[in-house]
Amino acid sequence: MIQNTSPQADNYNLWSFKPLKKLLVEKNMSKMDFIEAMGISSSTAAKMWRNEYISMKIIDDICNKFECILTDVIEHIPDGDSKENA
Template sequence: MISYKPFQKLLIDKEIKKMDLKKQAGISAATMAKLNTNEYVSLEVIDKLCAVLECQPGDLMEYIPENK
């Protein structure tokens, strides 16, 4: 499973509001909701977020193995 917890932490650390980021990155409210619930988002979205936040994809997400 992919978790976007690091993304949430990054926003807090950089003191960026989700609404401001949404406008700057040009992403929809639905996409922001997906990030909040660890749903799939495209690499295009990750690219836009990295450009605005000046970070690497690994700064936004982490892989969490599911228990088998």
């Protein structure tokens, strides 16, 4: 059996982008507006909406662009809660 040791395997559903979704609603910004403003690909955005791994550089770029802190973008999902918050 091959173990997947990629960052995606280790971090899947440990973090939620629910705070970012709330931030976009507060700013009256659509997903497409967000993608264009950030200059990210639609596949990267889709990973975020599915709470999958993205680089910390992108998260840092989001914090800088929106002048916010990390917890305005992502939140930690405690063990056992990943299916409830997905």
